[in-house]
Amino acid sequence: MENVVSIPSVQEDRPSLNIHGVKHTYMKPRITAFIPAHNEEKSIRDCLAGLGDQTLPKDVELDVIVIADNCTDRTEEVALAAGEEFNLNLKVLTTVNNKQRKVGALNAAWKSIYGDPLDLYDKKPSVYEEFYKTSVKAVLGMDADSRLAPDALTQLWEGLMSARNIGGVMAKYTMRMPKKKSLISKDDVHYEEMIASGQYGGPITRWWTHQQKQDMASWLLDLQYRGGSTYVLGGQATLFRPEALQDIIEENKLDGPWQDESDVEDMLLTWQIQKRWKTLISPKARCFVDSMRSYHTFRQQRNKWQGGTVELLTNSDIGVKSKHRSKIWRSQIKTFIDLMIRLLFLSLLTVSIATDQFFWSWIWLTPIILASVLNTILALKTPMHRPIDVILAGLLISPEMYMWVNFVTFSHVWLGKLSAHKKDGWAIQYSAERGATRSKLAEGLVGIAAAAGVLVYLAFHYRDFLTSTPVQEAVYPYLDTGWVILTALTIYTSLLMAYQIWTLRGRHTA
Numbered sequence: 050m051e052n053v054v055s056i057p058s059v060q061e062d063r064p065s066l067n068i069h070g071v072k073h074t075y076m077k078p079r080i081t082a083f084i085p086a087h088n089e090e091k092s093i094r095d096c097l098a099g100l101g102d103q104t105l106p107k108d109v110e111l112d113v114i115v116i117a118d119n120c121t122d123r124t125e126e127v128a129l130a131a132g133e134e135f136n137l138n139l140k141v142l143t144t145v146n147n148k149q150r151k152v153g154a155l156n157a158a159w160k161s162i163y164g165d166p167l168d169l170y171d172k173k174p175s176v177y178e179e180f181y182k183t184s185v186k187a188v189l190g191m192d193a194d195s196r197l198a199p200d201a202l203t204q205l206w207e208g209l210m211s212a213r214n215i216g217g218v219m220a221k222y223t224m225r226m227p228k229k230k231s232l233i234s235k236d237d238v239h240y241e242e243m244i245a246s247g248q249y250g251g252p253i254t255r256w257w258t259h260q261q262k263q264d265m266a267s268w269l270l271d272l273q274y275r276g277g278s279t280y281v282l283g284g285q286a287t288l289f290r291p292e293a294l295q296d297i298i299e300e301n302k303l304d305g306p307w308q309d310e311s312d313v314e315d316m317l318l319t320w321q322i323q324k325r326w327k328t329l330i331s332p333k334a335r336c337f338v339d340s341m342r343s344y345h346t347f348r349q350q351r352n353k354w355q356g357g358t359v360e361l362l363t364n365s366d367i368g369v370k371s372k373h374r375s376k377i378w379r380s381q382i383k384t385f386i387d388l389m390i391r392l393l394f395l396s397l398l399t400v401s402i403a404t405d406q407f408f409w410s411w412i413w414l415t416p417i418i419l420a421s422v423l424n425t426i427l428a429l430k431t432p433m434h435r436p437i438d439v440i441l442a443g444l445l446i447s448p449e450m451y452m453w454v455n456f457v458t459f460s461h462v463w464l465g466k467l468s469a470h471k472k473d474g475w476a477i478q479y480s481a482e483r484g485a486t487r488s489k490l491a492e493g494l495v496g497i498a499a500a501a502g503v504l505v506y507l508a509f510h511y512r513d514f515l516t517s518t519p520v521q522e523a524v525y526p527y528l529d530t531g532w533v534i535l536t537a538l539t540i541y542t543s544l545l546m547a548y549q550i551w552t553l554r555g556r557h558t559a
Contacts, residue, residue, distance in 0.1 A: 076184035079110040085154035089193035090123045094131040099196035101135025106206045113139040116154040149309045156305025188289045195285045198335035205288040205334045216293030216326025220286040220336035223432045224262045258340040259438045260451040266431040266559030273557040279330045280373030281316040286336035293326045313357030320371040355462040388456045397531045403508040405516040419546040424448045
């Protein structure tokens with residue numbers, strides 16, 4: 050029996066443990082890692098290398114289960130070789146015709162330890178299986194393209210074991226910054242292979258990665274300021290207490306903890322855990338994850354995340370709510386207000402200039418200064434930031450561009466709620482990452498530029514009419530009301546920015 054040791058002594062008055070010939074034995078406590086991997090031959094070795102780097106808690110062992118999910122590449126072969134290379138106690142499960150993708154893969158790993166409630170034959174676990182199941186004190190859920198920083202597993206373990214009522218602890222995520230593409234000579238015979246690996250990128254890719262890092266940093270800092278409780282235990286790297294996962298199965302009559310009722314299966318799982326357990330973010334454990342390298346793949350990923358979040362907030366049939374529900378609604382409302390402020394400002398500015406009724410006020414610099422200060426602080430607190438990132442953040446160039454991309458996603462998802470057809474967020478994201486679909490960014494920018502050109506032409510062509518007294522008098526009441534509404538919204542968001550700046554004075558790190 051592997052990793053089973055004898056107990057040195059047993060008190061005479063204690064009943065003798067004798068189950069099917071196994072006497073006076075126990076199995077060391079262990080962490081079991083579940084790593085679903087769909088065609089991840091390029092990234093799985095790095096993920097496992099990170100686990101090989103870990104210093105485990107005292108007397109705790111680590112087992113790794115890689116789930117090769119409907120793979121058509123060498124994921125299984127590479128994983129087994131990496132397990133030997135990094136001296137990991139690793140096995141590979143292979144799924145066949147798994148229709149639930151990541152959810153099905155994770156549940157397959159769970160059932161390999163805890164059994165399948167849907168098994169018609171009601172198989173009895175062996176003595177070894179019973180001991181093993183009892184020995185698993187924590188389940189680590191990881192993505193195959195993530196890598197834990199050294200000591201992260203111990204830090205997650207310490208967080209999980211710090212109190213009996215903690216059901217899950219998530220690592221702090223940081224997007225890997227691609228190396229400079231210019232570092233590779235185009236004469237290098239491995240140039241194409243190195244570029245395809247995703248480890249290198251040009252200026253736009255590196256800039257885009259930092260925006261995602263800063264967005265994640267802002268979210269992590271906010272969670273830590275509010276006590277560390279999180280409404281989503283991210284699938285990239287979270288340590289779960291098995292009893293918390295088992296509670297979900299029993300309460301909801303499931304065959305595994307993870308469900309595919311939502312495109313954000315990790316958020317749904319977290320909300321269910323929160324019914325009885327705490328869900329926290331680790332203040333120390335770090336996990337490095339891949340960013341979305343292009344606008345198109347980013348949009349599809351965020352469409353899935355935003356769509357799943359909106360579905361959880363609005364679909365009463367899912368039957369689960371979070372104590373953070375009001376916080377998530379406030380975030381959605383804030384995004385809507387930010388969008389309305391910009392659309393209203395652009396509309397009022399256009400009409401005011403066209404009708405020669407625009408008047409400048411220096412007080413308008415207040416929200417701009419606050420936004421500049423806020424984004425500069427966030428850029429400085431973002432791990433591995435570059436000077437150019439801080440400069441572009443302070444000038445509000447990067448934050449504004451990134452925000453408009455998120456506005457497109459926000460609008461797309463909420464308008465999609467009016468559609469009768471539910472889209473498969475996972476399938477759309479996979480297609481984008483494979484390059485099976487393409488972005489319409491170029492067409493959109495051309496359309497916006499054309500519309501702006503037409504408006505400028507019309508404003509100059511009909512300037513005498515637009516600046517005439519009758520037109521000005523007719524338009525003025527609407528302009529006046531619009532500026533009042535815009536002022537009120539701007540004051541509200543300025544107060545929120547000032548509050549956020551105040552919260553960032555702490556020593557929390559992203």
